[in-house]
Amino acid sequence: xxxxxxxxxxxxxxxxxxxxxxxxxxxxxxxxxxxxxxxxxxxxxxxxxxxxxxxxxxxxxxxxxxxxxxxxxxxxxxxxxxxxxxxxxxxxxxxxxxxxxxxxxxxxxxxxxxxxxxxxxxxxxxxxxxxxxxxxxxxxxxxxxxxxxxxxxxxxxxxxxxxxxxxxxxxxxxxxxxxxxxxxxxxxxxxxxxxxxxxxxxxxxxxxxxxxxxxxxxxxxxxxxxxxxxxxxxxxxxxxxxxxxxxxxxxxxxxxxxxxxxxxxxxxxxxxxxxxxxxxxxxxxxxxxxxxxxxxxxxxxxxxxxxxxxxxxxxxxxxxxxxxx
Amino acid sequence: xxxxxxxxxxxxxxxxxxxxxxxxxxxxxxxxxxxxxxxxxxxxxxxxxxxxxxxxxxxxxxxxxxxxxxxxxxxxxxxxxxxxxxxxxxxxxxxxxxxxxxxxxxxxxxxxxxxxxxxxxxxxxxxxxxxxxxxxxxxxxxxxxxxxxxxxxxxxxxxxxxxxxxxxxxxxxxxxxxxxxxxxxxxxxxxxxxxxxxxxxxxxxxxxxxxxxxxxxxxxxxxxxxxxxxxxxxxxxxxxxxxxxxxxxxxxxxxxxxxxxxxxxxxxxxxxxxxxxxxxxxxxxxxxxxxxxxxxxxxxxxxxxxxxxxxxxxxxxxxxxxxxx
Numbered sequence: 001x002x003x004x005x006x007x008x009x010x011x012x013x014x015x016x017x018x019x020x021x022x023x024x025x026x027x028x029x030x031x032x033x034x035x036x037x038x039x040x041x042x043x044x045x046x047x048x049x050x051x052x053x054x055x056x057x058x059x060x061x062x063x064x065x066x067x068x069x070x071x072x073x074x075x076x077x078x079x080x081x082x083x084x085x086x087x088x089x090x091x092x093x094x095x096x097x098x099x100x101x102x103x104x105x106x107x108x109x110x111x112x113x114x115x116x117x118x119x120x121x122x123x124x125x126x127x128x129x130x131x132x133x134x135x136x137x138x139x140x141x142x143x144x145x146x147x148x149x150x151x152x153x154x155x156x157x158x159x160x161x162x163x164x165x166x167x168x169x170x171x172x173x174x175x176x177x178x179x180x181x182x183x184x185x186x187x188x189x190x191x192x193x194x195x196x197x198x199x200x201x202x203x204x205x206x207x208x209x210x211x212x213x214x215x216x217x218x219x220x221x222x223x224x225x226x227x228x229x230x231x232x233x234x235x236x237x238x239x240x241x242x243x244x245x246x247x248x249x250x251x252x253x254x255x256x257x258x259x260x261x262x263x264x265x266x267x268x269x270x271x272x273x274x275x276x277x278x279x280x281x282x283x284x285x286x287x288x289x290x291x292x293x294x295x296x297x298x299x300x301x302x303x304x305x306x307x308x309x310x311x312x313x314x315x316x317x318x319x320x321x322x323x324x325x
Numbered sequence: 326x327x328x329x330x331x332x333x334x335x336x337x338x339x340x341x342x343x344x345x346x347x348x349x350x351x352x353x354x355x356x357x358x359x360x361x362x363x364x365x366x367x368x369x370x371x372x373x374x375x376x377x378x379x380x381x382x383x384x385x386x387x388x389x390x391x392x393x394x395x396x397x398x399x400x401x402x403x404x405x406x407x408x409x410x411x412x413x414x415x416x417x418x419x420x421x422x423x424x425x426x427x428x429x430x431x432x433x434x435x436x437x438x439x440x441x442x443x444x445x446x447x448x449x450x451x452x453x454x455x456x457x458x459x460x461x462x463x464x465x466x467x468x469x470x471x472x473x474x475x476x477x478x479x480x481x482x483x484x485x486x487x488x489x490x491x492x493x494x495x496x497x498x499x500x501x502x503x504x505x506x507x508x509x510x511x512x513x514x515x516x517x518x519x520x521x522x523x524x525x526x527x528x529x530x531x532x533x534x535x536x537x538x539x540x541x542x543x544x545x546x547x548x549x550x551x552x553x554x555x556x557x558x559x560x561x562x563x564x565x566x567x568x569x570x571x572x573x574x575x576x577x578x579x580x581x582x583x584x585x586x587x588x589x590x591x592x593x594x595x596x597x598x599x600x601x602x603x604x605x606x607x608x609x610x611x612x613x614x615x616x617x618x619x620x621x622x623x624x625x626x627x628x629x630x631x632x633x634x635x636x637x638x639x640x641x642x643x644x645x646x647x648x649x650x
Contacts, residue, residue, distance in 0.1 A: 028471040079434060083427040102408040102474060105430060109404060109437065110467040116441045117460040120453060127453055128445060135442040142435040146353040149427060 002309065003053050005316050008046035012070060015063050016042075021114075031095045031107035032114070035074045038092045044174060045070040047316075048181035051195055054309045057185025061123050065130060065184060068118035069177050072134075075111035076141055078104055083149065112138075126183050133183070137176035144169025155258075156243065157235045163204065171203025187305075194299045201296035202317050208289045209321065211236035215273060216282055227269030233258050237288070238281050242272075245279045293321050327634065328378050330641050333371035337395060340388050341367075346439075356420045356432035357439070360399045363417045369499060370395040372641075373506035376520055379634045382510025386448050390455060390509060393443035394502050397459075400436035401466055403429055408474065437463075451508050458508065462501035469494025480583075481568065482560045488529065496528025512630075519624045526621035527642050533614045534646065536561035540598060541607055552594030558583050562613070563606050567597075570604045618646050 003011070016036055021029045045066035052062040080086070081094040082104050088094060096104035115138075122130040147165040151157045157165075178199040182192040214229040215238055229236050239254075246254060253275060257268050276282065296317055300310055328336070341361055346354045370391035377387040405411070406419040407429050413419060421429035440463075447455040472490040476482045482490075503524040507517040539554040540563055554561050564579075571579060578600060582593050601607065621642060625635055 022468075025468060025471040025475060027475060028468060079430055083430060105404055105408060106467055106471055106474075109434075110464055112434065112437055113441075113460055113463045113467065116438075117457065117464070120456045120460060124453065128449065131445045131456070132442065135438055135445060138438045139435055139442070142431055142438065143347075143350060143353060146350040146431055149431075150350060150352060 002312070003050060003059065005046055005050060005312055008049040008053075008059075009042045011049060011059070011063070012042045012045040012066055015067055016070065019067070027099065027103050028107050028110055031078070031099055031103060032111055034098070035078055035089070035095060035111075036071070039090045040070075040074065042070060044073055044177040047174065047199065047313075048177040048184075050312055050316075051178045051181025051187075052185035053181075054305055054313070055182060055185030055187040055191070057181075057187075062181055062184045064118045064121040065134075065180055066177075068115045068134065069173070069180070071111050071118060072115035072138060073173060075108050075115060076145070078108040078111065080145060082108075083145070122184060130180050130183055133176055133180055137172050140168045140172045144172075151235055154235075157240055159237070159240050159244065162235065162237060162240050166207040167200065167204055170207045171200045174203040174206075175199035191304050194303050198296045198299035198303075198313070198317075201292045201299065202320065205289050205292035205296065206320055208237050208285060208292065209323075211238055212282065212285050212289070214238075215276065227265075227273065230257075230269050230272045231265045237285055238276060239272075241284050242276055242279055242281050245281075245284070246275065250275050250278065289321075293317070327637070328375060328384065330371055330375060330637055333374040333378075333384075334367045336374060336384070336388070337367040337370040337391055340392055341395065344392070352424065352428050353432050353435055356403070356424055356428055357436055359417075359423070360403055360414070360420060360436075361396070364415045365395075365399065367395060369398055369502040372499065372524065372638075373502040373509075375637055375641075376503040376506025376512075377510035378506075379630055379638070380507060380510030380512040380516070382506075382512075387506055387509045389443045389446040390459075390505055391502075393440045393459065394498070394505070396436050396443060397440035397463060398498060400433050400440060401470070403433040403436065405470060407433075408470070447509060455505050455508055458501055458505055462497050465493045465497045469497075476560050479560075482565060484562070484565050484569065487560065487562060487565050491532040492525065492529055495532045496525045499528040499531075500524035516629050519628050523621045523624035523628075523638070523642075526617045526624065527645065530614050530617035530621065531645055533562050533610060533617065534648075536563055537607065537610050537614070538648075539563075540601065552590075552598065555582075555594050555597045556590045562610055563601060564597075566609050567601055567604055567606050570606075570609070571600065575600050575603065614646070618642070 021032055023029065048066040048069055049059050049062050053059050077089060078095050081089055082096045082101055086094050087097060092098075094104075095107065099107075116131075116135070119131055119134045120127070144165055144167070147161070148169055151161070151165060175196045176199070179192045179196040182195045187195070211229065214236065215227060217226060219226050230239075243251065243254060254272065257263070257272055260268065297314070300313055300317070303310060346357055348354065373391040373394055374384050374387050378384050402414060403420050406414055407421045407426055411419050412422060417423075419429075420432065424432075441456075441460070444456055444459045445452070469490055469492070472486070473494055476486070476490060500521045501524075504517045504521040507520045512520070536554065539561065540552060542551060544551050555564075558564075568576065568579060579597065582588070582597055585593065622639070625638055625642070628635060
């Protein structure tokens with residue numbers, strides 16, 4: 001049968017809810033249950049199932065590997081939240097605050113290993129390759145997180161460096177979710193690689209759009225106060241582009257705000273946005289996003305499988321690009 | 326050929342030195358290079374190679390899995406050092422002090438994944454089982470570390486609980502190193518299980534002996550100030566046994582020292598040792614160690630392989646039990 005994204009998400013949700021992690025030690029496994037239960041859209045594992053289904057593979061055989069990806073993703077959130085000193089995750093208290101930092105480190109560690117164990121239940125014919133794809137990607141995600149932390153301490157980041165960072169931190173796991181699904185579905189190597197490119201470019205487009213929404217999203221729909229990245233001096237694609245395209249005067253204003261302390265946040269957001277507007281940053285970034293989006297769709301086009309089997313992925317990518325604006 | 330333990334250690338050392346981890350990001354991979362270069366006896370991976378060799382398996386095919394075990398072991402040290410706020414590891418600054426805590430978390434994370442990747446290079450016939458043995462054990466090691474942290478906050482720990490904790494935290498990884506080696510060497514399931522029991526019981530004996538050496542070891546040979554566990558209120562097998570066997574008066578003295586603050590460490594060690602001596606704790610614990618040691622040797626005896634192929638493991642276990650006292 002052909003699953004829809006929503007059906008795949010439900011399948012994963014049910015599968016996750018049925019996993020029985022050990023009761024003891026509670027300090028180790030309670031946070032695992034907690035972070036897996038406070039939501040998340042299960043996009044990555046659902047894409048894994050859809051990719052498998054697309055090549056008429058047995059979706060059942062992809063359930064454990066898809067679960068592995070979701071557990072790994074949540075492990076990265078758990079450890080990132082420690083490193084970023086975040087207080088909230090999906091509107092709930094982060095693990096290192098609800099318990100403590102040691103608990104967050106160790107329960108994250110066990111999640112990373114549990115993910116490996118779920119992946120190791122892939123069918124024998126693709127086991128080594130699927131494990132390797134997963135582990136290689138997992139390493140890249142760590143590299144991306146390290147780059148992200150490095151960039152926070154740097155004054156300038158080039159567009160190329162930034163794109164590489166979001167590719168590693170965000171896009172490759174989406175890409176690998178699809179590729180692993182395709183491998184499990186018995187896809188030809190070329191098609192699995194094509195799906196990887198689809199996911200990678202879509203993932204980059206998605207992350208860039210996140211930057212855009214922070215400044216230009218409808219706060220009613222986006223659900224966040226606009227301009228938080230500006231307040232926090234985040235080196236988003238908007239700021240990177242603005243610093244590159246600004247004239248001396250505009251650059252001085254931007255740099256003043258980047259160095260300012262004790263400022264009125266609303267004033268900072270308004271004045272930085274004014275310069276963004278002068279420089280038509282929104283247009284520039286939208287063009288960049290469109291390019292990545294177009295590349296991703298081209299990969300889908302080239303995929304050697306009947307068009308009706310791709311419709312769910314076309315719809316998904318379109319939905320992602322149209323979200324909340 | 327038949328390797329000696331020393332030869333196996335050298336093989337591993339050379340293999341580790343030849344691994345080229347990526348240069349960038351340096352904050353991610355420098356700590357990996359650092360912790361793998363500041364020593365360690367490479368006992369676990371060497372045992373893995375010996376076990377493989379014992380069944381006339383190709384030691385070459387065990388090099389990557391053995392490396393995985395050593396990398397995993399060092400990952401646990403790295404993260405344990407954060408959680409325990411340790412300042413020194415093998416006489417060198419710990420990673421979270423030499424760099425910072427975030428670097429220690431993330432480089433530990435990547436080591437855990439790298440370990441999984443090295444293990445995933447095991448030969449196809451045993452790949453899934455070897456991966457699973459490794460990952461199951463890795464999860465147990467996390468459980469052991471959590472129990473260890475829990476016990477620190479508790480007033481009393483039973484002998485049974487303590488033995489379970491050291492089994493998980495220390496013994497199962499030694500056991501799995503041997504079992505994985507045996508699996509790679511083509512051993513029958515029964516023999517692999519026998520080697521696991523050998524390693525598990527030897528590992529427990531080793532850890533209990535560590536407790537004993539802290540109080541009764543020759544400081545010249547042991548290289549540590551004696552009685553540090555007593556000063557730190559560690560719930561070692563000595564203290565657990567003493568609290569169980571003490572009469573009311575002795576128990577009161579021990580509990581006073583456990584609650585004391587601002588004391589003279591030498592006086593505390595001397596008075597606690599006096600009670601240990603009154604209760605013949607050294608004898609009781611030596612008997613316990615002998616029992617585990619005897620169990621481990623029995624497993625070796627039962628192993629279905631020519632005696633000369635086991636001689637290195639007999640020698641190793643004897644050496645471990647006779648060390649520094």
